[in-house]
Amino acid sequence: MAKISAPKGTRDFYPDEMRRRRYLEDVWRRVSLRAGFEEVDGPIFESLELYIQKAGEEIVTQLYNFEDKGGRPIAIRPEFTQSLARMVVARQAALPRPIKWFNISRCCRYERAQKGRLREFFQWNCDILGAEGPAADAECIAVAIDALQEFGLTKEQVEVRLSSRKLLSVMLAKLGLSDAAIPKVYLVLDKRGKVPADVIHHMINEIEMTEDQRKRVVDIMDMSSLDGLPSFFGDDPEVLEQLRELSQVVSLLGDDAAQFVRIDFGIVRGLAYYTGPVWEVFDKTGTLRSLCGGGRYDNLIAASGGKAMPACGFGAGDVTMGLLLDSLHAWPNDLTPRADFYVSCVQAASVSKVLPLVRRLRSLGRSAIHDLISSNIARQIKNADAMGVRYNVVIGSHKCSDDEVILGNMRTHEERTIRIQDLLKSVQDGTI
RNA sequence: GUGAGCUUAGCUCAGUUGGUUAGAGCACCAGGUUGUGGUCCUGGGGGUCGGGGGUUCGAAUCCCCUAGCUCACCCCA
Incomplete structure (x- = not known):
């Protein structure tokens, strides 16, 4: 008989690996529960339509799908958020607000595997629905930081990079950029830090805008705090409102947690999805993909057929976190269960x-x-x-x-x- | 979809310009020690050198094809 190996991009969890996986999950679950989130789950496969509806037909190339024996198009879940939205919409009127749910889901995506990205992985999600305003955003970030600290990570090792989709779009609009230029600016923002500075410089120069606009775009890009903004935009009320909201997210965290946070307008994330504050957690050596990412997505529930409902949340994967703990030798010394x-x-x-x-x-x-x-x-x-x-x-x-x-x-x-x-x-x- | 690298024991890897029967460490099993553990010593099992073809007196080594894995680009909900 031929030996058959595990499919590409999947992992076997021998006792060693299983202990580490359980450790991650235990931390996630403990941190969620003590923040008052309730655990939920959905099926590991869903109607393919659930994902097409949100992301379009192209998404099919990036997930595992099949027809069941009744000819129904099915997809193995590539994320939990769509299931969550479906569950919330189904009982929207009856659920007490705010809804605070967490989930640890096994997900599959049909992608080329590479460092920190596999075809099967585990993802921790925390979501708050029915709460608008910065308190819920701050709560999400606080829970993510709590988990980081529970893993023994410090502000010297990881940081939360915070931006705001809305503030950014208001600022770019106020600068008078053309409709053609704005998406290109987003692209450059997203690339900053991932490609060499001279490439970034070149990309900016390619975008059609005035020298004054260019200078201001660069200034925004390089900003790591919100202090300079008011003078920058001459106390524009729209900018100030968004600025106030983002500052509040930081100030609500308190000094201790806020030490992990840095303003970075380079955090763009899914353009169609996020509507307010967005953030990602990175290791400070910059060698790994993001450890965690989240933000506000106030349109999701309405887009899923429910009544409009504010929402924010985040997701964290097991693969990158595992790599970070590997590189820092930060796993607990002895995860082996010892018999009495x-x-x-x-x-x-x-x-x-x-x-x-x-x-x-x-x-x-x-x-x-x-x-x-x-x-x-x-x-x-x-x-x-x-x-x-x-x-x-x-x-x-x-x-x-x-x-x-x-x-x-x-x-x-x-x-x-x-x-x-x-x-x-x-x-x-x-x-x- | 594009590009690069890698593949020798369960794992991590040596293997000289092609030259006897392919090695080490770790792990595993056993003995030293048939009524008491960690160290130590000794021994053992385990390899179609990823697969196929070619060159050669001779290939783990050189050439071609192929598979698998990894990394990067694209993408990243």
Whole structure:
């Protein structure tokens, strides 16, 4: 039989990888729950139409789709947001506001795999619906930062780059740029930092606008705070309003979280999608794709057939986060689950006593394991040690009677003889 | 869709201008140690050198084709 390998862009999760995946998910879930988000989920496949409706026919080339046996066009979910919108719309009137939901979804996209991007991945989403205004945006950013800190990351290692689609479009409109020039400016903004400075310079010079406009576009591009803006636009009320809203997002975070945040109008993201503040999290070495991205998308629910409803949220993938923790050696030291007890057995005659004791220990909520391949006592203890077990329990030693066992602390090397019922009692009391 | 690189043991990799029977470390298994663990010592299993074809007395090594993987561009909800 031919060996068949896993499909391109997918991963096998052997125990090592699975532990890391669970660790990521545990952090995401813990952080979400303590911020008051409720976990939701939808099907792993949806009607293909759900994605076409939003992104157009071209999206089909970028996802896994098939016809089911009833001839219905189906797609494996490439993201969760469309499912979320569908779920919200279905019960929109009945859901208490604001809606705060989170989800950890397995998603597939048919794309060429490369560093930080695979065909199957896990994505954490947090969304707040029914809340307009900067408080909800700040809450999303706060939760994302909370997760970063929970992973042990500092403001020296990662940063949140914050922009505002609305502020940016108002500013560009006020500069009097032509309709043809504005998309090109977005493109340049998006490319900045990804391609060499002289290329950026060249791209800007290619855009048709006056020298004054060009200079101002460059100024906006280079801005890393909002301080200069009011004088820049002569206290224009529209600009000021958007500026105030974006500043509030930062100030609501408080000094501690705001230290992670930097204003960067280079954050563009999906043009059709976002309507207000947008942000992405990057590692500061700049070697990885974004760790997390989000923003305000007030049109989504209406576009999905519901009543207009403000919404904001973010998504974070497991692949890039894993790469970052790899490169920083920031995984927790020991994710290996260690059993509390290894019940070993000296003589064949006592073998039948092993599993019953193991089961008693397990029923008390402790983890207990034992030999399954007839190892001698030396091998059993060797195995127990290799697995980092806390206590070794020896049954059938000539040093003790039938209702006794030897309890060995694998770390301190202390041994003592103890009656089985006393052992179980101590375990129950929590003294062992 | 475009371009580049890589492929030798389960993993990470050596392998000299082509030259005996293809190696190391780690991992795994066993013994030293048949009633007590980490170290150590000894041994063992495991390779169609990605696949196919060609050149040659001789190919892991050179040439051609092909597959797979990786990286970058495009795209990125």
